[in-house]
Amino acid sequence: MIRRRGTLFVVSAPSGAGKTTLCREVRQRLTDLAYSVSVTTRPPRPGEMDGVDFRFVGVPEFRAMRDRGELAEWATVHGNFYGTRARSLEDALAVGRDVLLDIDTQGAAQLRDRYPDAVLIFILAPSVKDLEQRLRERRSDAEVEIERRLVRAREEIVLWRRYDYLIVNRDVKEALVELESIIMAERCRVKRIDLTLPDLEGLN
């Protein structure tokens, strides 16, 4: 029997690197991964569902949650608040479930401080040109929004060295294999395993 504490996997990326798609796909493949629906004050995009994609709240409600210490991390991105409720996260880790969070770079830094064993994964588009193209293909954003995202992406790209792993998303399938491999490999890490082999224990 191998016992493990749950591991917290935190995925960050500049806008347009493909983070949302990769996280969704890996959750479909590794169905035992827990996650925490983020709380946000940003308005829903077409098709997004409250409680599924995000928990959509007003600014006063967000501030109240934050001030009651209910958030493991929170950040302002493009003028909107985003946060993660600590409780659901910590409950899952305590019973040995791994948690995958899709979090911006500010939030990731807070999670690293709060959970030093967290595994931080950064996803990059192969180039800025490529990143711009992906943002334009998304179409849900206005030009001014695309420009704002590009400026921020350029600021964030340099942060990759603060992460444990880097995935360069040239090809979604390949990047997905890499993301899945990172999670599988971390599950085999000796420092995360509390091993009990009843058949062996008496022998040594």
Added chain:
Amino acid sequence: MIRRRGTLFVVSAPSGAGKTTLCREVRQRLTDLAYSVSVTTRPPRPGEMDGVDFRFVGVPEFRAMRDRGELAEWATVHGNFYGTRARSLEDALAVGRDVLLDIDTQGAAQLRDRYPDAVLIFILAPSVKDLEQRLRERRSDAEVEIERRLVRAREEIVLWRRYDYLIVNRDVKEALVELESIIMAERCRVKRIDLTLPDLEGLN
């Protein structure tokens, strides 16, 4: 462009844990992995080829190689010498190729000292009973040899904590996925990557 130094992957296991099969399979899947054929003084088993499975040498020749400092590690296992030639190993790492070595626990400890960045992977059978069964199924070994391997295996099992990763080989397919994941994940580790993104460099 991502530049990396080659990474040295060292796989150890007690006899009967399935190490040889797993290493052979992963080499077939990840064909860019380099390896170094071990030098040994043990007699070839039926079907083993000189220069492919091992380089088979006499004791005086082995001692001469060792005394000339040509071996990155060497060990005595079941009364036979085993060793790895340093040159082929270091040439591969220098040009950025990853190397997978199948090495006993004594040799692994020497490689860890010599190459602190090496990734050490330990493979265990799920139980001693299972391990004994696998040794008997192998059939090439006499009873006294099986007993000797079991005694040694029991001594080695406790060494798993000195490794970076542990794979419990319940099912070969699953264990193979884990071994491959470890190699893929280590290739994404930020501490191993020297990143050059010409398209981004001018922007920050």
